[in-house]
Amino acid sequence: MYDPCQLNLLLNWTVNHHSTAENQFKKANLSI
Secondary structure, eight states, X not given: OOOHHXXXXXXXXXXXXXXXXXXXXXXXXXXX
16 A cells, blocks of 8 residues: 555656646647
C-alpha cells in the first residue's frame, strides 16, 4: 500500500509533469 503522503507527492508530480508537457505542446503549436 502507498503512504497517503507518497501518493499525494506522486499525484502532484504527475499533474505538474502533464501540465508542463501540455504547455510545451502549446508553445510548439504557436511557433509553427
